[in-house]
Amino acid sequence: MARLDQKTVDQVCKELETAFGNRFSNNLSVRDTHSHNETKLRHEVPDGVVYALSKDDVVKTVKICARYKMPIIGFGVGSSLEGQLNAPVGGISIDFSKMDQVVSFSPEDMTVTIQPGITRETLNSWLRDSGLFFPIDPGANASIGGMASTRASGTSAVRYGTMREAVLCAEAVMADGRLIRTASRAKKSAAGYDLTRLLVGSEGTLGLFTELTIRLHPIPEVVSSGICTFATIGDACNTVIESIQCAIPFARVELMDEFMVKACNAYSGLTLEPRPTLCVEFHGDEASVASQAATFSEIASAHGSSNFQQSTDPEKRAQLWKARHSALWAAEASLPECDVFSTDACVPISRLADCVTETQKDLKEHNLIGPIIGHVGDGNFHVFVGYPKDNEREEKRIYEFTERLSERAISMGGTCTGEHGIGQRKIKYLRMELGDAVDFMWTIKQALDPDNILNPGKYGFPEN
Amino acid sequence: MARLDQKTVDQVCKELETAFGNRFSNNLSVRDTHSHNETKLRHEVPDGVVYALSKDDVVKTVKICARYKMPIIGFGVGSSLEGQLNAPVGGISIDFSKMDQVVSFSPEDMTVTIQPGITRETLNSWLRDSGLFFPIDPGANASIGGMASTRASGTSAVRYGTMREAVLCAEAVMADGRLIRTASRAKKSAAGYDLTRLLVGSEGTLGLFTELTIRLHPIPEVVSSGICTFATIGDACNTVIESIQCAIPFARVELMDEFMVKACNAYSGLTLEPRPTLCVEFHGDEASVASQAATFSEIASAHGSSNFQQSTDPEKRAQLWKARHSALWAAEASLPECDVFSTDACVPISRLADCVTETQKDLKEHNLIGPIIGHVGDGNFHVFVGYPKDNEREEKRIYEFTERLSERAISMGGTCTGEHGIGQRKIKYLRMELGDAVDFMWTIKQALDPDNILNPGKYGFPEN
Structure with a gap:
């Protein structure tokens, strides 16, 4: 290349x-x-x-x-x-x-066909009066096409899945300029290879989306938000594991470690206990939301948390989640004069407490500051790490940290990236994680794009 | 070839x-x-x-x-x-x-890793005391490997998804004899191409599964089953569409047309009204199941159905669903001296009533008997068609009917197969449905299996 x-x-x-x-x-x-x-x-x-x-x-x-x-x-x-x-x-x-239009909307099928450039917020504004919404929320107001390309997810994936589940079918331009439809609009199909999911998450290396048909969900009648703290990361994780086993359909369940909570207190003038904290959200009708919150509270209590607070009132909900909502800025404020970036790893939930705890230990041992926040229902977490601007030696230490983090996640049966993708920076870990399977990915890439013109230099295939 | x-x-x-x-x-x-x-x-x-x-x-x-x-x-x-x-x-x-063992079980992650030869009933027996179950139910006691290969689904897909969603990751032998793992065990990942979903549904043409890690679900605390009838297929379908828009998480919702109900009455000595009928199942805790049933009943009433009956008592539930449970045998009994087979099509749910109604008209016009049963929440339905044994002329008429059915489904934005797969019999419709996309499937097939040794003669690729 x-x-x-x-x-x-x-x-x-x-x-x-x-x-x-x-x-x-x-x-x-x-x-x-x-x-x-x-x-x-x-x-x-x-x-x-x-x-x-x-x-x-x-x-x-x-x-x-x-x-x-x-x-x-x-x-x-x-x-x-x-x-x-x-x-x-x-x-x-x-x-x-500029390709940001809604092409067609089918409320009966709870699907919408859009051009890839529309952002998720614009789409949700467009849908506002329909009773339906597009739930996937990666934080940024990303374009839906970009989200599909990186198989994005975020806080609500625990309930509504990731872009893998959200994209029903797509239209795409392939490397030779031919336009294809990957599947019909039927909700399920057993007809042929799953080209939809081959293209979703391929980071623009196999084709370029020109239309996407995506699944929508009913706007919940009632939303309840809550927060509680735990003595250890393990207690918080076990609460989530048991809740899911009890069929609580969390809409969101976010873990903040003690350092993240401290940063949020400082940034937003809050007085939360600096302990591992869960922010939860439940969707449903009034009875179901109440029952979810009650069961969750019981399980949290059994794991030593006695301060669960929740509300269905929008203002109180915003207050309870204030720390979580401002976490990124709080993390940045806690790392002044630094470049901050958010790394991403994901492990089976049974290993999440181990992975977070070992990562905290690693940060401490290496004199690094890195508040942690996790989409705990999916075993996915982010570390916000920072290094003094324009300091190459410090930058190198951060890269070494992310390398150890990737290795740790992979050694626990997890992945080096739950939602950010491989791009240029995680090439090395793709091979570490998937071994020979990467050869077959490359075989597919060569077959579909023999001149390697679609987003070359990503994924670390042999030519690169 | x-x-x-x-x-x-x-x-x-x-x-x-x-x-x-x-x-x-x-x-x-x-x-x-x-x-x-x-x-x-x-x-x-x-x-x-x-x-x-x-x-x-x-x-x-x-x-x-x-x-x-x-x-x-x-x-x-x-x-x-x-x-x-x-x-x-x-x-x-x-x-x-004989490769039918459970390799490892992780209740915290709600996953189990199995060899592909284990059947779904054996797996569920094995899981019995864990509080978890594997919900996908295609009818037959199929092997999980076979189910993954054909992207199987069935009655419970409306709630729990198909094998597309159920398989978390797999180990497979590729055409050159190399063994790969398609993904980590993390619940979600943005690392590389989705080889898992490329292999799921590829009908053994790209690789052979040797292990599968699949998602399990909590056994519901309470199950409620119900039945009600409608004046028209459209009323039944609209009831389901509105219920899903109201976020009723059907565990099962099955449509039987009037001919299917008649066949069931005759076979099982029942006295159901010979009208379009919905059999529904709700999963949850007591309050949630009651609320689902109440909301559903209200919506059904608004569409002219006043005879909704439901129960959480196992014996009464079996009685209410008796017709649905015996439908296949009832269909066979209604077609004496015939070879009976079940065809399969799937359309966006907004077109289901049209598709079923036009199919009934088609059957009538061609003097064919074909009771219809549908996984209506997914827009998927089956027609049981029969022809006198060893009568080639009649057999040809049935094939012509299935051809018209596939064309009809495809013209409505649907697929020629929701869950049975392409195999040898639907080759023609794969191309009709997906056009040039089939060329790219063939490109992938040639790249991964250049000698075309994995299950050749399926899918209708150029060589065949």
Whole structure:
């Protein structure tokens, strides 16, 4: 994989300019924005940016690029975290932000077909009066296409699943410029290979979404939010494990470790006990929400937590979850003068307490500060680690920490990334986690994109 | 794709006999049993059968076969319905029935890792005292490996999903004899391509499962079963659509058309009104089940159904669902002297009433008898059609009917198969449904199995 010679790059840019006029740009600041990654990785800018308005634009761009073996990188809003948008050997960024329409809505089927550039907040505004909503919430107001590409999830995945479950079918442009539909709109199907789920989470390396049909859910009649604290991480995790075994359908269940709670107290002027804390949310009708909260409270008590508070009143709910809602900013404030980034690991829930506790020990041993927050129902957690700006030695120590974290998660039967993806930064751990299976991924990649033009340099396949 | 010459076949059989002794058989009746399909398709027998005891046996068999380009067909219990087990160009059947052990059980994670030959009933017996169960119920007591291979589902998929959702990760032998793990045991992951879901539903054409880690669910505290009738299929379907929009988490919701009800009355001596009928099941605690039943009853009333009966008492529940439980036998009894088979189509639920009603009209116009039963929450339904034994002209009429049914489902945005798979019989409709996407499936197949030795002759790829 090498950068194309400048003459070829110029030729591709000329053809794109002819095709798209001022919807093509090779202005440096535009290109730089499109390698924005929400990461501390060095920007690797593409050679040009196409603002697509339609699937035809995407097909046209891919066909021009394919002819010259020019790399192509899809761009939603730029909220990915592992360098997915970087262009290590140049290429053309296709900006989907103007492909942000609802194509069709079927309330009876509880599905909506959208263009990939629509963001989850815009979609939920659009749906507001329908009684339905799109629950997946990765934090950022990401585009749905980007979320599908990284198999995003977040706080509500414990109840509503991840993008793996949310995408019913898709339309995508493949590396040769052909447009396919991955599946019918039927809720289930036994017809052929599951191309939908092959493309979801492939980080733009196998195809570019031009339409997605996604599942919606009824807006819950009643929402209850609650909070309680525990003596140990183990007590908190065991409370969640038993609750799930008792069929409590948590809508959200978030763990904050003692350091995260301290940071939130300092940032938001709260007076929470600096102990492992669970923030929970229940969805249902009044009776069901009350019963979920009562059962949860009982189980939490049996694990030594006696301060469970909950409310269905929106204002009180906001108050109870205030710490959780401000956690990212609190973490950043607790690491002043630092670059902060959020790492991501996920283990079977039976190993979560071990993994979090060992990670806390690791941080302490290495004199690092890293408040921890977890989507505990899924065994997924984040560590917010920071290092003094522009200090390479400190930066290296953080990378070594994330390496140990990935190894720890993998050794416990887990994954190096629950929801952020591989991108450029976790290439090494993909192989560590999945061994020879990565060879078969590469075989698929080579078969579907023989010239390796779709988002090259990600995943760490042999050529890279 | 052609049959190997007899000398090569003999050589492979000799090597397998040397490797496996009396766990290899080329006895004709054994081979014939292994092409059993629960279908009216002609048996196409394999050249030999290996009874595997371990993943090493599977690896060894695949390596011997791969050397000679000998086809390989996985066999569970032989309950597939579309000719998945036939060996059109011969080959070796690997019988997984002795690989039926539980490898490990993690109640905290609500997962179990099993060998593929274990059947769902055996697994549920094994789990009995754990408080957990494996909910997916395709009717037959299928092997879990077979269920994963065909992406099976059944009555409880509306609540618990299909094998697509049930399989967390797998171990599989690929066409070159290499053993891979498709994913970690973490509940979610953003690491790499979703090989798990690529293999699930691939009908043994991409790899052979040697272990599966599957999700379990808490055994519900209370189960309530109910039944009610409607004036039209549309009223029944609209009741289900509104109920799902109101967040009623049906555990099962089955539709029987008037002809199915008549057949059940005749077979079981029941006196149900011969009208479109819904059989429902709710899972939860006492309060939640009562609230689900009450809301459902209200919605059903609004659609003209005033005879909803339900009970949580096991004996009464069995009585209420008696018609549904005996439906297959009732359908067979209503078609005396006939070969009966069950076809399968699935549409977005918004089109289900149209699809069922048009199918009834089609049956009538063509003087065919075909009671209909549907997993209505998923838009999936079956028609039991029969034709006089050994009457080719009548058999042809039935095939023409299933062709019209597939076309109808596809034209409504649905699929030619919700849960039975493609096998040999639905090859034509796979292309009709998915167009060029099938080319990319074939590209993947060629890349992962270049000699086309894994279950050839299925899916209708170009070579076949």
